[in-house]
Amino acid sequence: MGDRSTPTVGVIVNPAAGRDIRRLTGGASVSDNYAKRRTATCVLQGLTLAPDRIRALVMPDRADLGQRLVGGADDIDADVSLLDMQITGTPKDTRNAAEQFSDVADCVVVLGGDGTNRDVSTTIGDVPMVSISTGTNNVVPTPIDGTVAGAAAGLVATDVVDIEAVTQRHGTIEATIDGKAGSGTVSGLATMGLLDRPFIGTRAVLDVSEFVGGAVSRAFPTEIGLSGIAGGIQTCAPDDAGGLGLRFGDGPDADAHTVRAITVPGVVNTVSVSECVRIESGEPWTVSIDRGVVTADGEREREVSDAEVTFTVSDAGPQIVTIPAVFQQAVDRGVLSMQPIEQKR
Amino acid sequence: MVSIDIETEDGQKEALRRMMLIRSFDDTAGTLFADGEIPGFVHLYIGEEGVGVGACAALEPDDYITSTHRGHGHCIAKGLEPQSMMAELYGKRDGYCNGKGGSMHIADVDAGMLGANGIVGAGPPLATGAALSAAQKDEDRVALAFFGDGAVAQGQVHEAINLAATWDLPAIFLVENNQFGEGTPVEKQHNLENLSETAEAYDIPGFTIDGMDITAVYEAVQEARERARNGDGPTFIEADTYRFRGHFEGDQQPYREDDDIQEWQSRCPIDSFASRLVDAGVMTDDEVESLRAEVDEEIAAAAEYAQNADEPDPTEAYDDMYAVSVPELTMFAGRSVRADGGSPTNTDQ
Amino acid sequence: MSTETGTTHGKSTETMTVREAIREAMREEMQRDEDVFLMGEDVGLFGGVFDVSNGLLEDFGEERVKDTPISEAGFLGAGVGAAATGSRPIVEIMFSDFMGVAMEQTMNQMAKMRYMFGGKTEMPITVRTTEGGGMGAASQHSGTVHTWFAHFPGIIAVAPGTPAAAKGLLKSAIRSDDPVFFFENKMIYEQSGEVPTDPDFTLPIGEANVEREGDDVTVIATQRLVGESLQAAEELDSELSVEVIDLRSLYPLDTETIVDSLEKTGRVIIADESPISYGTHAEVMARLMENGFYSLDAPPERIGVPDTHIPFSPSLEQEVLPSAADVTAAIRRLT
Incomplete structure (x- = not known):
């Protein structure tokens, strides 16, 4: 990590998150840029809960969200400035900002969906991430008030809590594609799948009945999508070793599972799963298809044909801050109280 | 009148062909305009083909569309004939509008094409009206308005969306965000980064898609159409796209950089879809090239037809003003002196 | 039509x-x-x-x-x-x-x-x-x-x-x-x-109607001023024979009916509530000039709003709105 003299928090707000077709096809809530800016302002305010003054570095973006955020931060008791970087208006911006933060930040706050978090995780290294959900059906980030998230980040950055104890090491997934089309690798954070649909289209996974197979690095029924389907059969915590491999069938047979799951916001389905087994870190899980699309974290990413897709789960992902744990420890350590706890009693 | 199932291989080939047809039509129109063959203004759709074809493919033949000043692509996507379109560009009698409309006003109401439009933002109210008509007659039809990012700043666009949303009309509002309103970048015209956020004000779904990917447009419009037909009201779709040519032919384009143009050209909706089809084994490279050649030939034939087609008779200038005959037209037409010194003979004054 | x-x-x-x-x-x-x-x-x-x-x-x-x-x-x-x-x-x-x-x-x-x-x-x-x-x-x-x-x-x-x-x-x-x-x-x-009351009753668009026949002067009026002109004609009945036409259709305009009347009376007043300059009056007058110039016995007159907006105060409003009195005054000037 970088400069220890001033506790530093990086802020990444993705202006493109939360605007996909699931606003039409499911019950996804809207996350407009005005709301994102308001949330991000709360994050900056939250930083002031920490005992030391925080330096906040904000990613600039093509929509001027970050720029406006910094411009309006005069009355916040923190050193707020813009990260010096080139703006491309693409997901590259997020990765470039995260890469810089990996050198200089003690904690980053990410406002975005699973896609944004995946982009951050590829370059953020070991810097703890506080993830606020502004995206659509999010598995990794949490819907939480910006002030609370900012306060958690401030506490982590000022080192008043034990970072190991308040973070979870999230897993990742990689898909290696060997096919007539689409060969190469695609990476994901929480879920990856193979969809029987000929094109990327509007990107979002709309119909889970099109899944042929996939793998997840975590699983729980409250997680919307593939990890929620798997989680209905067996759960897997984000920091558990390995993950789950999945195969889907047309109908229930002897060794199949029929799962009720929340598949898209606002949509509950019965899903037939022919296989859902624990896979070790690094263990290949292969699914093949004539023509389909590889998905990562709920989005269609690559069209493939005549392909064998091998998913592998890795345990060495980003450090995700568990927000309640931060505050529990802060209380236990008397960080938030103006007087030592003993004297108060 | 066109409807293409892009989920099938035949549909994919047809969608590709139609995009190529637009590209070839507009390439040819641009050249003919530069050569002084075509009068007036032409605004080319090159680069935006995926939006028009993807959207019209997802519509049913009886559905309505309204278009913009950049309307050639919408016409071809809706199934209008390049030959009659080219004749219209030339101002010939056999053109879609008998030579009275030109590039900016091609229409074929019977095919559901309610007209290209020279007024930015004028199409959405018309689409709302067509949707109102369909709803009142309980017809299985929707109306889709194509309009540009520039039009999102027009008041009547918002009025049209408000009406359609309030009355749950079967309408689809599709913004082609080609990044420039004439010569001014989109960010200098709007406070919203995502124009689709406009929808929130009207409590209807709004989202942004990659307009360079025909499959994304197709899927989005298909879903919006289903919503419309279920009586759930309109949808607002923003398709991010780019016009590879200037606002009009002859535009010196001081407002943008070559690098940006090249970056977007690398995402050409036709080339990228063609290569996806080749990768997937739907077509071979040779088949793509022969399709392109076939399309170029069709457009060349259309241009040749248009060049040789008959000019309208000057007296036709007085036709089509009204459904009925109005005495004023006869009276005043009689006073017009022809370039050749003659005067109309069909008057009774 | x-x-x-x-x-x-x-x-x-x-x-x-x-x-x-x-x-x-x-x-x-x-x-x-x-x-x-x-x-x-x-x-x-x-x-x-x-x-x-x-x-x-x-x-x-x-x-x-x-x-x-x-x-x-x-x-x-x-x-x-x-x-x-x-x-x-x-x-x-x-x-x-x-x-x-x-x-x-x-x-x-x-x-x-x-x-x-x-x-x-x-x-x-x-x-x-x-x-x-x-x-x-x-x-x-x-x-x-x-x-x-x-x-x-x-x-x-x-x-x-x-x-x-x-x-x-x-x-x-x-x-x-x-x-x-x-x-x-x-x-x-x-x-x-x-x-x-016949549901099949319609009136053809493009035809004016002679509401009152007269020989001395024609008032071509629209809307409210049809009634005002009829009132003026009634008041002058003992002295003058005033023809009143309801123009009805502004476009197309019934040139024939108005020219026929001009040919009969030789004197025309055009009464329409639009502002006078470039108003409906001007088109009616142009048609009369083009088609009946030689039947004119006096310059035609225009009655309308004298190029102002309509003011709020009733006394001001009354000042600018044309009425039967304006029609009567014009008839007097012409005859």
Whole structure:
């Protein structure tokens, strides 16, 4: 990590998150840029809960969200400035900002969906991430008030809590594609799948009945999508070793599972799963298809044909801050109280 | 009148062909305009083909569309004939509008094409009206308005969306965000980064898609159409796209950089879809090239037809003003002196 | 020009007001053709701000009597779109002054579509709107703007001066495949007269009507000024024989009827509430000059609003609004 003299928090707000077709096809809530800016302002305010003054570095973006955020931060008791970087208006911006933060930040706050978090995780290294959900059906980030998230980040950055104890090491997934089309690798954070649909289209996974197979690095029924389907059969915590491999069938047979799951916001389905087994870190899980699309974290990413897709789960992902744990420890350590706890009693 | 199932291989080939047809039509129109063959203004759709074809493919033949000043692509996507379109560009009698409309006003109401439009933002109210008509007659039809990012700043666009949303009309509002309103970048015209956020004000779904990917447009419009037909009201779709040519032919384009143009050209909706089809084994490279050649030939034939087609008779200038005959037209037409010194003979004054 | 159905002065008539005549015209046409519908601000629940459409909502339901938001550009545009796709809308613009916010759809879409598309679309829309001062509504609710629309190619403009003309012309307007602007002077809604009750009764658009025959001087009037001119003619009856014509149709204009009258009387006054300069008067006068110059015995006179807006204060309003007294004075000057 970088400069220890001033506790530093990086802020990444993705202006493109939360605007996909699931606003039409499911019950996804809207996350407009005005709301994102308001949330991000709360994050900056939250930083002031920490005992030391925080330096906040904000990613600039093509929509001027970050720029406006910094411009309006005069009355916040923190050193707020813009990260010096080139703006491309693409997901590259997020990765470039995260890469810089990996050198200089003690904690980053990410406002975005699973896609944004995946982009951050590829370059953020070991810097703890506080993830606020502004995206659509999010598995990794949490819907939480910006002030609370900012306060958690401030506490982590000022080192008043034990970072190991308040973070979870999230897993990742990689898909290696060997096919007539689409060969190469695609990476994901929480879920990856193979969809029987000929094109990327509007990107979002709309119909889970099109899944042929996939793998997840975590699983729980409250997680919307593939990890929620798997989680209905067996759960897997984000920091558990390995993950789950999945195969889907047309109908229930002897060794199949029929799962009720929340598949898209606002949509509950019965899903037939022919296989859902624990896979070790690094263990290949292969699914093949004539023509389909590889998905990562709920989005269609690559069209493939005549392909064998091998998913592998890795345990060495980003450090995700568990927000309640931060505050529990802060209380236990008397960080938030103006007087030592003993004297108060 | 066109409807293409892009989920099938035949549909994919047809969608590709139609995009190529637009590209070839507009390439040819641009050249003919530069050569002084075509009068007036032409605004080319090159680069935006995926939006028009993807959207019209997802519509049913009886559905309505309204278009913009950049309307050639919408016409071809809706199934209008390049030959009659080219004749219209030339101002010939056999053109879609008998030579009275030109590039900016091609229409074929019977095919559901309610007209290209020279007024930015004028199409959405018309689409709302067509949707109102369909709803009142309980017809299985929707109306889709194509309009540009520039039009999102027009008041009547918002009025049209408000009406359609309030009355749950079967309408689809599709913004082609080609990044420039004439010569001014989109960010200098709007406070919203995502124009689709406009929808929130009207409590209807709004989202942004990659307009360079025909499959994304197709899927989005298909879903919006289903919503419309279920009586759930309109949808607002923003398709991010780019016009590879200037606002009009002859535009010196001081407002943008070559690098940006090249970056977007690398995402050409036709080339990228063609290569996806080749990768997937739907077509071979040779088949793509022969399709392109076939399309170029069709457009060349259309241009040749248009060049040789008959000019309208000057007296036709007085036709089509009204459904009925109005005495004023006869009276005043009689006073017009022809370039050749003659005067109309069909008057009774 | 004539409509499909000719004039049928049926035997049975009923005394009704202009307001009732307009309402009956709409009711009959909505009964006759299910593609006809009415939309506008407060036309349904409220019954129209001037009570013109009262009762239609109950008879036809809210699908065909649609209350709109206050959004003239939007709903007039929607009317144009609906007309192009097989409906026959009647759009009410509460005050013609509000046309300012809906001109785009009128001048560039409604008026031009048929022509631009080579005749390949119909535009059967009727726009009803109110005009005229006299009720202290001030400048933004009192204008007389019909000249703009009569001037604009592609639009038909009518402005009736009697209950019978209101009913007959509105029915023709609704049946017309062309866009028709129907201008209602709000001060004559209460004026009553005999109106044919035959549902097939219509009046052809493009024909003026001689309301009173005379030999000495012709007053060509519109709307409220038809009644004012008839009153002036009545008052002068012992001295002069005044012919009064209700112009009825602004475009197309019935050149024949007005020229015939000029040839008979040699003296013409044109009375119309639009501002005088570049007004309807000017076109009427031009037609007379072009076609009847040698029949003129005196320069024609124009009576209208003297190029001001309509002021609020009743004393000021009265000053600028033309009336029977102005017509009488003009007749005196000419004879």
